[in-house]
Amino acid sequence: MKLIIAYIQPHALNEVKQELYKAEVYKVSITNALGCGQQKGYTEQYRGIEMEVNLLKKVRVEIAVNDNFVKPTVDAIIRGARSGEIGDGKIFILPIEETIRIRTGETGSVAIG
Ligand SMILES: Nc1ncnc2c1ncn2[C@@H]1O[C@H](COP(=O)(O)OP(=O)(O)OP(=O)(O)O)[C@@H](O)[C@H]1O
Ligand SMILES: [Mg+2]
Structure with missing residues (x-):
């Protein structure tokens, strides 16, 4: 069992959801995030002052x-x-130690699928 965590552009979410559906992946959790990658965010002018905005919506x-x-x-x-x-984003893959379906108490592969 693995946990796949992806940070993507917000505007790409619909397309990603459609591609996941086509690949028969239906279970997903989505949250809004703020982050920066190797560009360390970006800079913009605020009232004439150069400001560093580190966190972009993902x-x-x-x-x-x-x-x-x-x-x-x-x-x-x-x-x-x-x-x-x-x-465009980044994907992390982590091992999962255990999965438990609360309603039934099922564990492991059965509980994920
Ligand atoms: N090493 C990291 N740890 C935690 N979060 C990260 C890491 N790298 C990227 N992220 C998250 O993923 C988002 C998207 O990252 P991004 O696509 O900008 O990666 P990148 O390494 O800068 O690649 P690129 O050069 O293609 O932009 C970031 O805004 C941040 O939320
Ligand atoms: Mg980047």
Whole structure:
């Protein structure tokens, strides 16, 4: 079991959701996030003063999957989120120790799927 966490551009969310659906990935958690990557944010003028704005709006997508779904899920996120421009996003893949469906007490692969 793996937890896939992706930070994507907010405007890419619809496309990512559609690609995930096509890849038969239906379970997802979405939250708004603020972040910066290797460009360290950007600078803008505020009342004539150069201000550094470090945090840009991103969307955090979290999907817990069984191992055989890692590649299809990652590929779907990339298809939906890649424009080729800086800031397209980043994907992290973490191991999951356990999953528990609260209603039934089911655990592991059964609880994820
Ligand atoms: N190492 C990191 N740790 C935590 N969050 C990160 C990290 N890298 C990127 N992020 C998150 O992902 C978002 C998108 O990152 P971004 O696509 O700008 O990555 P990048 O490494 O700067 O690549 P690029 O050069 O293509 O912009 C960031 O705004 C931040 O929220
Ligand atoms: Mg960046």
